[in-house]
Amino acid sequence: MSFLLFQISFAGYFLAMSAYLVFFISQRKPVRRIARMIFFAAAILHTLNILARYLEAGHTPITSQHEAVSFFAWSVAWCYLSFRWRYTVKNFGTFVSVFVFLLMLLSSLASRQIMPLVPALQSWWLPVHASISLVADGFLALACIGSIMYLLQEREIKNKRFGLFYSRLPSLDSLDKLNQHCLSVGFPLLTLGIITGSLWAKQAWGSYWHWDPKETWSLITWFLYAAVVHQRFTVGWRGRRVAVLTIIAFVAVLFTLWGVTFLLKGVHTYAT
Amino acid sequence: MPRDTIVLLGVNHKTTPLAVREKLALTGGYEEPLAALGRLDAIREYYLLSTCNRVEVLFTCRDVREARKQVLDLLFAGSASREEMKNYIYQYEDQEAINHLFLVASSLDSMIVGEAQILGQLKDAFRHASCQKTSGLILNKLLHKSFSVAKRVRTETRIGANAVSISYAAVELARKIFGNLDDKRVLLVGAGEMAELAAEHLVGQGVSEVVVANRTLERAVKLARRFDGRPVALDELVEQLKSVDIIISSTGASDLILRKKDVQSVMRERRNQPLFFIDIAVPRDLDPEINELDNIYLYDIDDLKHVVEMNKSERDKEAVKARRIVEEETLKFSQWLENIELTPTIIELRSMADDICKKELAKTLGKLDHLSAREKKSIEKMAAAITSRMLHYPLQYLKSDNPCGDRRDKVNTVRTLFRLDNGNRDRGRR
Numbered sequence: 011m012s013f014l015l016f017q018i019s020f021a022g023y024f025l026a027m028s029a030y031l032v033f034f035i036s037q038r039k040p041v042r043r044i045a046r047m048i049f050f051a052a053a054i055l056h057t058l059n060i061l062a063r064y065l066e067a068g069h070t071p072i073t074s075q076h077e078a079v080s081f082f083a084w085s086v087a088w089c090y091l092s093f094r095w096r097y098t099v100k101n102f103g104t105f106v107s108v109f110v111f112l113l114m115l116l117s118s119l120a121s122r123q124i125m126p127l128v129p130a131l132q133s134w135w136l137p138v139h140a141s142i143s144l145v146a147d148g149f150l151a152l153a154c155i156g157s158i159m160y161l162l163q164e165r166e167i168k169n170k171r172f173g174l175f176y177s178r179l180p181s182l183d184s185l186d187k188l189n190q191h192c193l194s195v196g197f198p199l200l201t202l203g204i205i206t207g208s209l210w211a212k213q214a215w216g217s218y219w220h221w222d223p224k225e226t227w228s229l230i231t232w233f234l235y236a237a238v239v240h241q242r243f244t245v246g247w248r249g250r251r252v253a254v255l256t257i258i259a260f261v262a263v264l265f266t267l268w269g270v271t272f273l274l275k276g277v278h279t280y281a282t
Numbered sequence: 283m284p285r286d287t288i289v290l291l292g293v294n295h296k297t298t299p300l301a302v303r304e305k306l307a308l309t310g311g312y313e314e315p316l317a318a319l320g321r322l323d324a325i326r327e328y329y330l331l332s333t334c335n336r337v338e339v340l341f342t343c344r345d346v347r348e349a350r351k352q353v354l355d356l357l358f359a360g361s362a363s364r365e366e367m368k369n370y371i372y373q374y375e376d377q378e379a380i381n382h383l384f385l386v387a388s389s390l391d392s393m394i395v396g397e398a399q400i401l402g403q404l405k406d407a408f409r410h411a412s413c414q415k416t417s418g419l420i421l422n423k424l425l426h427k428s429f430s431v432a433k434r435v436r437t438e439t440r441i442g443a444n445a446v447s448i449s450y451a452a453v454e455l456a457r458k459i460f461g462n463l464d465d466k467r468v469l470l471v472g473a474g475e476m477a478e479l480a481a482e483h484l485v486g487q488g489v490s491e492v493v494v495a496n497r498t499l500e501r502a503v504k505l506a507r508r509f510d511g512r513p514v515a516l517d518e519l520v521e522q523l524k525s526v527d528i529i530i531s532s533t534g535a536s537d538l539i540l541r542k543k544d545v546q547s548v549m550r551e552r553r554n555q556p557l558f559f560i561d562i563a564v565p566r567d568l569d570p571e572i573n574e575l576d577n578i579y580l581y582d583i584d585d586l587k588h589v590v591e592m593n594k595s596e597r598d599k600e601a602v603k604a605r606r607i608v609e610e611e612t613l614k615f616s617q618w619l620e621n622i623e624l625t626p627t628i629i630e631l632r633s634m635a636d637d638i639c640k641k642e643l644a645k646t647l648g649k650l651d652h653l654s655a656r657e658k659k660s661i662e663k664m665a666a667a668i669t670s671r672m673l674h675y676p677l678q679y680l681k682s683d684n685p686c687g688d689r690r691d692k693v694n695t696v697r698t699l700f701r702l703d704n705g706n707r708d709r710g711r712r
Contacts, residue, residue: 037440167458168573170585172592177443181461182556246553249577 012066013122015059016080020114022052023083027111030104034178042103049107053087060084067124072140073131075271076120081141082267083113085148089192093152099188100180105155135210143203143228147263149196150235154260156188157253164250186248189256193242197235204228227266234259286326287346288420288619290379291353291371292338295393298370306358308332312410318356320416324349327418329411329425331386333403335393340383342420346375376619380424381612387428388435389442390604396441396597401432420622424615431611438607441600444593449480451589452560452581453487456528459558459579467491469526471519472533473505476562480530485509493526495519497533523548523557530560531567542571545578560586620689624680627693630702631676635669676700 029045032038060081063071071077090106163179166172179185207225208218219225238255241247293306308315312330319328319339328341339357343349350373358367374382385391389400408425411417417425436442445451460466466489470481473496481492492511495518496502502513514522516539523529523545533539545557559580561568566582573580581589643665647658676696697703 163458167455167579170581170588172589176458181458183459183461245550246555248554249556251576 012059012062015055015062016118019052019055019059020118022048022055023087023107023111023114026052027104027107030107034101034104037178045107046103049087049103050091053084053091056080056084056087063124069127069132070137070140072136072144073127074121074123074125076117076122078140078144078267079113079117079120081144082147082151083110083117085141085145086110086113086151089145089148089152093191099156099184101178102156102159102180102188105159106152109151109155130214133210133213135206135213139203139206139210142199142206146196146199146203147267149192149199150260150263153189153192153196153256156185156192157256160185160189160253161250161257164253182249186252189252190242193235193239193256197239200228200232200235204232223270224266227262227270231259231262231266234262286342286344286420288340288342288376288379288424289346289349290338290340290374290382291350292331292336293370293372294336294338294391296391297372302366302370303335303337306337307334308337308357312407313414315357316410316414316416319353320414322349322352322356324352327416327421329408329417329421331404331407333400336386336391338386340379340421340424342418377612377616380615381608383424383428384431384608384611385605387432388604388608389432390435390601390608394446395601396446398436398442401429404432405429420619423618427611427615431608434611435604435607439600439603441597441604443600444596446590446593446597448476448562448583448586448590449483451586451593452480452530453483455579455581455589456484456558457487459556460527463487463489465490466527467493467525469493469495469522469529470505470509470511471495471516471529471531471539471567472497472535472563473501474532474562477530477532478505478508480560480562481509484528489528493522495522520544520548524551526557527555528558528560530562532562533567534563535567536565538569539567540572541569542575545572546575549575549577562586623689624693627696627702628677628680631673631696631700634700634702635673639665639669 026045026049029041029048033041033045060071063077067073072081086106087110090103090110094103159175159179160182162175163182163185166176167182207228211220211225212218234255238247238252238259241255242252293303295303298306308330312332315330316328319325319330319341324345325341325343328339331338331340337357339353341349341353354364354367354371382391387401387404389396389398392400404425408417411425412422445454456463456466463484468481468484468489468491470477470492473494485492492506492509493514494502494506494509494511495514495516496505497516499513499515502515505511506513516533519540523540531539540559549557554577556577556579559568559572559578561580561582564583568580568582570580570582572578643662647653647661653661676699680692680696
């Protein structure tokens with residue numbers, strides 16, 4: 011049941027991405043409306059998929075690679091939708107839908123087997139810590155996507171060579187504001203995610219901090235984002251420099267999510 | 283009984299030099315010439331359009347040559363000789379006239395292709411014509427159609443999307459950098475036509491303040507008054523950079539007036555708010571290296587010209603699409619016209635058949651007086667059925683959308699076959 015829902019929403023994201031790409035090239039408004047509707051429908055089905063899996067597994071489905079990445083995609087999709095509800099950024103949806111699709115693709119490649127939960131992980135902290143962290147990652151992903159769009163647009167304006175992006179991407183100012191909004195939501199959530207994680211660690215293993223690779227890397231990530239946010243609000247850093255830093259910091263996020271799991275072992279390795 | 287011909291006569295910026303156009307333009311408004319046209323007996327429906335780039339009159343008439351003579355004598359007699367006019371005036375009929383009107387409405391015939399003004403002018407001209415009731419069934423439909431064609435061209439192509447003048451290109455860039463220009467300030471350094479035009483456009487986009495710096499303060503004060511702005515001296519320039527966002531420079535100075543390090547020094551105080559420099563001066567006022575700084579964008583006159591050229595070629599591409607739409611709509615409209623051309627023939631054919639039917643029924647029923655009322659009724663029904671069956675294929679032939687056959691030929695054939703013009707074959711063709 012949950013797998014069927016997963017597949018349908020996966021297909022939905024694929025269709026939404028294709029429609030968004032068609033809109034991006036052709037700039038025909040009716041196509042965008044269709045793309046939005048498909049994306050929204052896919053996100054709802056995805057939510058149902060996660061609920062169904064929760065019922066099947068009997069615990070919050072953020073414990074295996076497949077579940078975590080799928081949840082990450084879900085949080086990016088809903089962060090984007092919650093965002094769109096407040097204000098629009100031209101063609102942002104195109105980039106977001108591509109990213110969500112790639113995450114779903116990764117998730118579908120991982121093993122879907124439901125793993126029995128290790129006793130250490132059986133706690134109410136699991137949904138709290140994992141979902142807060144992944145929603146934080148969702149907003150940070152949006153910040154990164156916005157920064158990529160900023161760099162694309164900035165390059166065309168600076169070099170005075172207008173290609174594919176100049177007319178299709180929004181103004182530099184709105185992309186920079188997007189970055190600021192996403193960071194000012196994502197960074198506090200990231201902080202909260204780390205705090206809840208350390209409280210859980212105290213409960214499960216007896217001490218707040220283990221210097222487990224995952225913990226170390228999330229701390230590094232946190233420092234990177236802290237630097238961006240700090241520079242932005244005190245010195246008024248903006249534009250290119252912030253965009254580049256945001257992208258670097260997000261690479262650290264991705265490494266924390268996967269690199270650590272595969273390269274360095276620790277208590278966070280989900281499915282082994 | 284063919285319908286009237288639609289004729290369009292006119293001069294525009296392509297065919298006629300400004301000196302002649304000036305004389306032809308209707309400076310006194312539409313009322314008078316429209317009333318004068320109303321006194322001509324050769325034309326039926328008519329409407330007039332006069333803008334700085336064109337004067338056009340569109341009318342329907344029976345005798346094209348006579349109508350042309352009358353109209354030209356009336357409108358242009360005072361301003362140019364007939365011989366002279368012959369060289370400048372273009373004349374389109376029917377489908378060509380429709381096509382031309384649609385091209386004008388969708389701004390494909392304009393001096394600056396894609397400009398939006400012409401549609402408003404066209405609507406205004408039509409308002410006058412319809413107020414004075416000089417346009418009828420055909421022209422009303424035709425002009426309304428031209429508005430919707432123009433709208434279709436706007437929405438389906440990107441013909442009006444890109445700026446094709448330097449000052450507009452500057453505004454467009456500013457919008458790409460700042461998004462909303464509402465709370466932005468403009469600094470105008472030096473004066474010049476293009477710089478003032480750009481400033482005007484920016485004010486039109488809602489910038490909050492214009493600051494004017496000039497070598498002579500007197501000139502600065504004067505310009506500042508025009509934009510409701512604030513004059514400053516030229517040596518305050520660097521100081522001003524802290525508070526303005528867009529700088530348009532066009533001084534006659536032979537040397538650079540701002541260097542990279544000047545601009546760099548204010549960025550910290552600006553908290554890295556972006557700056558957009560537009561250098562319209564030749565030789566340049568601003569150090570090209572300024573563009574290398576973060577959050578600062580510098581465009582000089584050549585860069586802007588390049589943007590305009592690019593937009594123009596983009597526009598030309600879109601114009602091809604637009605022309606295709608116009609073509610398509612012209613065909614649709616011609617079809618409508620032909621259909622109204624058919625209507626009288628269909629009515630005549632039906633009434634002729636009804637007449638015959640009635641006459642023959644009267645004859646026959648007169649002889650058969652022993653029939654009951656019910657039996658008479660069924661004979662009448664049968665006669666009506668036979669006539670309508672007989673007419674079925676001729677009518678279908680008339681109405682069919684066969685692209686190979688010309689409607690006029692079809693009408694002619696049917697009229698000849700059924701002798702609708704009392705046997706006079708030639709009358710059907712005119």
